[in-house]
Amino acid sequence: xxxxxxxxLCLFLVIVSFAQxxxxxxxxxxxKVVAKPKSPKLVTMEMxxxxxVHIEYGSPSVRxxxxxxxxxAYNQVWSTGAHKATWVDFSKxxxxxxxxxxxxxxxxxxxxxxxxWTIILSKTWDMHLAxxxxxxxxxxxxxxxxxxxxxITEALTYEILPKHKNAGTIKMSWEYISVxxxxxxx
Numbered sequence: 001x002x003x004x005x006x007x008x009l010c011l012f013l014v015i016v017s018f019a020q021x022x023x024x025x026x027x028x029x030x031x032k033v034v035a036k037p038k039s040p041k042l043v044t045m046e047m048x049x050x051x052x053v054h055i056e057y058g059s060p061s062v063r064x065x066x067x068x069x070x071x072x073a074y075n076q077v078w079s080t081g082a083h084k085a086t087w088v089d090f091s092k093x094x095x096x097x098x099x100x101x102x103x104x105x106x107x108x109x110x111x112x113x114x115x116x117w118t119i120i121l122s123k124t125w126d127m128h129l130a131x132x133x134x135x136x137x138x139x140x141x142x143x144x145x146x147x148x149x150x151x152i153t154e155a156l157t158y159e160i161l162p163k164h165k166n167a168g169t170i171k172m173s174w175e176y177i178s179v180x181x182x183x184x185x186x
Contacts, residue, residue, distance in 0.1 A: 039082035058082030
């Protein structure tokens, strides 16, 4: 009979013990379904010239609901997203409708209506929905016409679209409606 060294025997026992321990671990429940959030937090960003434009928002889906003047009331300030207020950050100063908007972070709010929307950039950006919105904190208000689409945008979506090297458009689309805010880098 061959002799086994004490070190080899100890190593063998450690390996066997570890293997048995691994076999007794609770197994993950493979039948458990993890639900996706109904309004996930999304981010969109784009370089417009040397200006880094960054937007964070909650993206609800239509899911067969009546959106305009239903889920989202007409003529009331809306956080233009879900959960927390949507915000936009400009890394450089911009000009919107002739007004200089200093670089920084702004709450992105809207007041929807059937024929005309008001887009608002608020100096107060960190809030739950529009709960703490105050008009006196507006950096700017812009009137825009909503555009109707034949194709549905199921989940609320923001895009930052370059117009040319130093100008861009922030476009929000949901259901069959989109609105846009144009800006120019300074």
